[in-house]
Amino acid sequence: MQLANLIGPDLRAALEDDPEGLREALEDMHPEDLAEIVEDLADLESVALIRLMGPDLAAEVLERLPADRQVDVMESLEADEAAGLLSEMDPDDRVDVVQELDDDHAEIILAALQKSEPEAAEEVRELVHYPPETAGGLMTPDVISLPPETKVWQAIDRVREIAHAEDAETVYYIYVCAYGEKLMGVVSLREMILGESSQTLAELMNSKVVRVEATDDQEVVADVIARYDLTAVPVVDDHERLLGLVTVDDVVDVVIEEATEDAQKMGGVVPLEDSYFATSFLEFVWKRGAVLVVLFLGQLLTATVMEANENLLHQTLSLVIFVPLILSSGGNTGSQSAALVIRAMAVGEIEVGEWSKVLIHEVAMGLCLGLILGLMGFARGYLVGGDVEALHMGVAVGASTLCVVALGATIGSVLPLLTRRVGLDPAVSSNPLIASLSDVLGLTIYFAVAGFVLEAVF
Amino acid sequence: MQLANLIGPDLRAALEDDPEGLREALEDMHPEDLAEIVEDLADLESVALIRLMGPDLAAEVLERLPADRQVDVMESLEADEAAGLLSEMDPDDRVDVVQELDDDHAEIILAALQKSEPEAAEEVRELVHYPPETAGGLMTPDVISLPPETKVWQAIDRVREIAHAEDAETVYYIYVCAYGEKLMGVVSLREMILGESSQTLAELMNSKVVRVEATDDQEVVADVIARYDLTAVPVVDDHERLLGLVTVDDVVDVVIEEATEDAQKMGGVVPLEDSYFATSFLEFVWKRGAVLVVLFLGQLLTATVMEANENLLHQTLSLVIFVPLILSSGGNTGSQSAALVIRAMAVGEIEVGEWSKVLIHEVAMGLCLGLILGLMGFARGYLVGGDVEALHMGVAVGASTLCVVALGATIGSVLPLLTRRVGLDPAVSSNPLIASLSDVLGLTIYFAVAGFVLEAVF
Numbered sequence: 001m002q003l004a005n006l007i008g009p010d011l012r013a014a015l016e017d018d019p020e021g022l023r024e025a026l027e028d029m030h031p032e033d034l035a036e037i038v039e040d041l042a043d044l045e046s047v048a049l050i051r052l053m054g055p056d057l058a059a060e061v062l063e064r065l066p067a068d069r070q071v072d073v074m075e076s077l078e079a080d081e082a083a084g085l086l087s088e089m090d091p092d093d094r095v096d097v098v099q100e101l102d103d104d105h106a107e108i109i110l111a112a113l114q115k116s117e118p119e120a121a122e123e124v125r126e127l128v129h130y131p132p133e134t135a136g137g138l139m140t141p142d143v144i145s146l147p148p149e150t151k152v153w154q155a156i157d158r159v160r161e162i163a164h165a166e167d168a169e170t171v172y173y174i175y176v177c178a179y180g181e182k183l184m185g186v187v188s189l190r191e192m193i194l195g196e197s198s199q200t201l202a203e204l205m206n207s208k209v210v211r212v213e214a215t216d217d218q219e220v221v222a223d224v225i226a227r228y229d230l231t232a233v234p235v236v237d238d239h240e241r242l243l244g245l246v247t248v249d250d251v252v253d254v255v256i257e258e259a260t261e262d263a264q265k266m267g268g269v270v271p272l273e274d275s276y277f278a279t280s281f282l283e284f285v286w287k288r289g290a291v292l293v294v295l296f297l298g299q300l301l302t303a304t305v306m307e308a309n310e311n312l313l314h315q316t317l318s319l320v321i322f323v324p325l326i327l328s329s330g331g332n333t334g335s336q337s338a339a340l341v342i343r344a345m346a347v348g349e350i351e352v353g354e355w356s357k358v359l360i361h362e363v364a365m366g367l368c369l370g371l372i373l374g375l376m377g378f379a380r381g382y383l384v385g386g387d388v389e390a391l392h393m394g395v396a397v398g399a400s401t402l403c404v405v406a407l408g409a410t411i412g413s414v415l416p417l418l419t420r421r422v423g424l425d426p427a428v429s430s431n432p433l434i435a436s437l438s439d440v441l442g443l444t445i446y447f448a449v450a451g452f453v454l455e456a457v458f
Numbered sequence: 459m460q461l462a463n464l465i466g467p468d469l470r471a472a473l474e475d476d477p478e479g480l481r482e483a484l485e486d487m488h489p490e491d492l493a494e495i496v497e498d499l500a501d502l503e504s505v506a507l508i509r510l511m512g513p514d515l516a517a518e519v520l521e522r523l524p525a526d527r528q529v530d531v532m533e534s535l536e537a538d539e540a541a542g543l544l545s546e547m548d549p550d551d552r553v554d555v556v557q558e559l560d561d562d563h564a565e566i567i568l569a570a571l572q573k574s575e576p577e578a579a580e581e582v583r584e585l586v587h588y589p590p591e592t593a594g595g596l597m598t599p600d601v602i603s604l605p606p607e608t609k610v611w612q613a614i615d616r617v618r619e620i621a622h623a624e625d626a627e628t629v630y631y632i633y634v635c636a637y638g639e640k641l642m643g644v645v646s647l648r649e650m651i652l653g654e655s656s657q658t659l660a661e662l663m664n665s666k667v668v669r670v671e672a673t674d675d676q677e678v679v680a681d682v683i684a685r686y687d688l689t690a691v692p693v694v695d696d697h698e699r700l701l702g703l704v705t706v707d708d709v710v711d712v713v714i715e716e717a718t719e720d721a722q723k724m725g726g727v728v729p730l731e732d733s734y735f736a737t738s739f740l741e742f743v744w745k746r747g748a749v750l751v752v753l754f755l756g757q758l759l760t761a762t763v764m765e766a767n768e769n770l771l772h773q774t775l776s777l778v779i780f781v782p783l784i785l786s787s788g789g790n791t792g793s794q795s796a797a798l799v800i801r802a803m804a805v806g807e808i809e810v811g812e813w814s815k816v817l818i819h820e821v822a823m824g825l826c827l828g829l830i831l832g833l834m835g836f837a838r839g840y841l842v843g844g845d846v847e848a849l850h851m852g853v854a855v856g857a858s859t860l861c862v863v864a865l866g867a868t869i870g871s872v873l874p875l876l877t878r879r880v881g882l883d884p885a886v887s888s889n890p891l892i893a894s895l896s897d898v899l900g901l902t903i904y905f906a907v908a909g910f911v912l913e914a915v916f
Binding site for chain 1: 488490614617618621622629630647648651652666668680683684685686687688689705706707709710711713714717718720721722724725726727730733734735739742743746747749750751753754755757758760761764765768771772775778779780781782783785786787789790791793794796797798799800801802804805807808815816819822823826827830831834835838842863888889890893894897901
């Protein structure tokens with residue numbers, strides 16, 4: 001049976017006519033591909049399909065669904081079924097699902113889990129306290145920890161036992177802990193296989209273990225794993241007690257998630273919690289509208305600046321012609337500076353102490369780019385002239401372009417540096433914010449420069 | 459000896475007075491932290507420090523330096539020393555370094571490597587053909603492959619041998635290959651430890667191996683690893699022959715690199731090849747200036763549109779006052795749409811066939827946001843009035859804002875959808891490009907709408 005053919009009506013028919021054949025076809029597929037099929041189905045059909053899978057496959061599929069669909073599925077199942085699914089999931093994913101449910105549903109399902117697997121339920125109740133975007137929220141508590149005096153042959157036996165019960169996220173690292181679970185060192189499975197079976201873990205272990213604290217932000221975890229090229233990092237509490245571990249595959253998701261949040265912030269959107277299609281229209285209106293309304297209020301200043309210069313405009317209407325051109329040059333340059341500076345800070349290329357170096361670089365760059373665009377602006381102003389002498393108009397446009405472009409580069413770099421300085425994410429210095437600021441200030445500069453240059457004429 | 463104190467002059471003194479103590483202090487540190495120290499040193503000192511380290515530590519530090527500093531170090535060393543360092547590196551990193559060197563230096567160092575480690579030199583010459591941003595460029599050829607009839611005990615012996623020689627990037631996956639290295643399946647070390655020692659790999663193996671082709675782009679590799687939660691993915695040629703593998707820690711770097719490139723493109727910069735500080739001023743001028751000049755040329759159209767409407771402007775100078783306000787609202791909305799759509803496509807939330815759904819969503823969103831901002835624009839226009847009747851001015855500003863904001867949302871979503879359609883990276887639909895397009899079209903709309911509304915007045 002080809003599952004690709006089973007979308008929509010066909011699937012409904014197969015569910016009724018040949019559930020056994022369908023079940024076999026399902027078992028042959030990768031859970032990720034199944035998750036994509038389930039995601040495209042209506043609620044009723046997706047639940048029917050998940051019921052048809054064995055609980056272990058169903059759990060793997062559920063882990064891979066977007067949060068809102070996980071909730072739909074869990075709420076459509078009986079409490080016992082839902083608890084059965086939960087018990088098959090990895091502990092970190094199990095907690096994520098429970099955190100998405102509303103409190104009532106979560107309590108009912110946890111109560112059912114408490115009956116069948118009291119340990120798993122307790123674990124969820126403990127882990128649920130860590131916010132999802134911290135090391136504690138990412139970690140799995142299923143980690144192998146053994147005392148330092150364990151012999152290698154004992155450790156390998158223990159690994160075999162645990163691997164058999166599938167009771168650990170990874171069996172490739174064995175953490176060596178003193179009394180009270182205090183983390184002392186780490187031994188890889190590779191090193192154990194190489195070692196003599198009579199050696200103790202204390203002899204083999206590497207005691208310089210890179211670790212994170214449970215309260216560390218997920219960005220810190222991703223940074224540590226990427227920096228030290230780790231496949232897993234242990235999570236400890238503030239007494240250095242081992243709580244669990246975060247594996248690199250979870251971190252790939254974190255890095256992608258953070259890049260999306262940054263891109264949305266830089267684009268001037270309050271970061272979405274769900275995927276594009278799972279976000280409601282109303283939430284979009286709120287998360288985009290709030291930013292736009294605030295910027296619009298700020299941009300009203302441009303109208304005020306224009307009004308303040310109405311006399312100059314009356315005298316020289318040609319000035320107006322170049323307003324959009326000059327403002328946009330400033331905004332574009334600012335957008336470039338911001339993108340460069342924000343990313344360089346995100347990946348750690350720019351350290352906290354280097355702000356003056358960055359600022360000098362960007363201002364110099366702004367002057368240089370301003371010179372290029374200013375020359376082009378001069379040429380256009382010179383050719384148009386209008387009601388002013390050509391040379392004067394050229395100089396006015398060229399000089400303003402130079403100043404506004406340099407201003408754009410300055411704002412585009414100062415703003416991210418400042419937002420980091422005050423402890424905010426630099427990505428909130430969004431392109432729209434930079435463009436708006438550069439518009440208001442740029443307009444003021446334009447009229448000042450143009451007024452100064454054209455003074456000779458009147 | 460505390461290495462933190464050894465920056466600059468102290469380090470020079472320590473190099474002369476107590477090289478042995480310094481060497482010991484170095485051996486105690488993590489290579490990543492050493493790499494950061496070396497990066498901050500002048501060329502001469504960094505080479506002296508690297509010479510002081512044992513070759514294996516030096517290789518680990520070199521692997522972690524930015525490309526331009528790797529080249530500096532390699533070119534400052536004697537060919538034999540450089541070859542010695544290369545031979546200690548992982549094959550994938552080794553190739554990366556050689557690819558960064560200019561051809562002459564690469565040839566001299568490879569010739570030296572050929573003498574000491576002919577196999578490694580041959581391997582480099584083969585791998586160097588894969589572009590660095592493909593699966594082939596990322597992979598390491600040091601992978602464990604065994605025939606299907608191998609018994610588990612034989613395989614474990616082989617793993618032990620290989621782990622001892624440190625001759626594989628990971629020993630946790632054993633690939634099962636038929637005659638001619640055709641990839642048949644995979645067995646994890648965990649499964650082998652669980653299995654009976656008399657079983658064959660064919661019995662244990664999972665034959666549904668997710669794989670990538672050597673010519674696949676690194677983004678595809680990252681996507682596959684993230685999607686299927688893999689710790690490593692095998693790389694095959696177009697005859698399904700196993701060539702090597704890419705591990706997830708390399709992919710974390712790829713994801714970060716791609717996010718940076720996307721952010722730079724969206725900011726309107728041609729992506730940098732090196733880090734922020736390693737990029738020369740001239741390269742910055744070129745990579746930013748080219749974009750700005752093209753956009754400036756396009757933006758000249760705004761001046762043309764203004765000129766074309768000079769009559770209208772002469773009659774109603776108040777119109778001009780709102781130009782920056784209205785244009786920036788359109789640009790800001792476009793920037794939001796672009797950020798949302800580009801990221802949603804990058805993480806696979808928006809499929810190729812869903813463009814109409816996205817377009818309808820964004821246009822509706824644009825109209826809705828336009829309505830909000832339009833009402834605010836109406837209020838401001840109504841209050842200013844100027845040389846026009848207040849109500850007319852309010853309607854002209856409000857209606858234009860609505861239209862321009864809807865236009866911004868449309869451009870911000872259509873452009874990324876179109877660029878993907880024609881096979882380009884959607885991120886090239888940069889914010890500056892969208893803002894510029896929306897300026898030119900927005901200005902046209904503004905004058906059309908305002909002219910229409912104000913017609914009653916004249």
